[in-house]
Amino acid sequence: MEQRQDRAPSYLRVQQGVTIWLSHAVQGAIVRLARAYFPLEVGGLLLGWRDDRERIVTGLVGPGPGALHGRSAFVPDHAWQVAQLHQAFSASGGDLDYLGDWHSHPAGVAQLSPVDRTTLARIARRVPDPIMVIAAGSGHDWTLGSWSGKRAVLWRPAVIEERSLRPFSAPSEWSSFGLDQG
């Protein structure tokens, strides 16, 4: 944790809510995959660093070779993704954590579907304030949206809030993963 805080520049710090920082390289990889699979849906995992209120995304895992792609749904190759996650973790010396999911909405909008909300709430049961990034569009134009989820506690339901995405250029020495996919 000390190492991560040392590495995160002071301009990455804010006090309230979860701030989602998405490296330009990850943003590019998501859009590349979304275009490549269009008109079918694609998605995967978001990797990076978790500070208390910040999620700094510097890597991703794709759908996997055994994933099933439909026009409005996809089923990831879970076993492959888990193996990739372990590989990313060890290759980065434990730097990269699983932060949440991403997927595309081909010819759709950058909003969470009811299923997406349920998925994010479910992830929030095991991951602190997970995030979800949606890439919506077709052809050349894709719009990204992002959300964070806070887990249900006692009688309070899970809270899912839209967050503004903050693109940034990750220094080359920062850990990244999966950026040459697609």
Ligand SMILES: [Zn+2]
């Ligand atoms: Zn969706």
